[in-house]
Amino acid sequence: MTNNTFPEISIQTADFSLADEVALLEQNNAIDGAIVTFTGRVRNHNNGMNVSGLTLEHYPGMTEKSLAKIITIAKTRWHIGRVKVIHRIGELNIGEQIVFVGVTSKHRQDAFAANEFIMDFLKVQAPFWKKERTEQGEAWLDAKATDDTKAQKW
């Protein structure tokens, strides 16, 4: 199934509903038997510090372009149907949803692999930056070397 009109990328301040996103991935899509979704949330701790929330900055235009490239590569590597990537920006509190990746495919292996691939490359290529609010004040997060390692394994 081609999904030329399926909106694949959304950068938004608003929260999203997992149920609604799954429904959109399923709608008029009887060909795909598998749906794999990933949701990322704001943790209450990082590097041993209590986190009260964070602010997400991004580079409008490049964000969408980099995610589109990642999705295009995923589609060449696996037989997948629909893809949806949502990333929130702005002020977020503990427990709030930050990121959603949903992938459908005929069989589960393609959706599992493509979902993890998209998430791993989003982590190292999509221009988002987190600033954490802790008891010690605000601080920009440092990138993790382990994220580069994960992306390189693909």
Add this chain to the structure above:
Amino acid sequence: MIKVVFFAALREQLDCSELMLNSKNISTIADLKRQLASKSEQWQALFSNTLLLSAVNHDMVNSEQKIKSGDEVAFFPPVTGG
């Protein structure tokens, strides 16, 4: 002219989100970095950070990337989304 934009920690440390530069004498990202570094000691220190990433017209590039008038160049720290 080349439009240069900065993000996140770099933007705050420079206290600058964007500027326009004459593209004369600038043919690569490395040239542009050298010119920005010459602004002050602080800019020199920030642009000597080898972890700094760069993009031209929304595509990630390395220092050898050619640039020309009309391009939008971005500098930013390693990304931390997701």
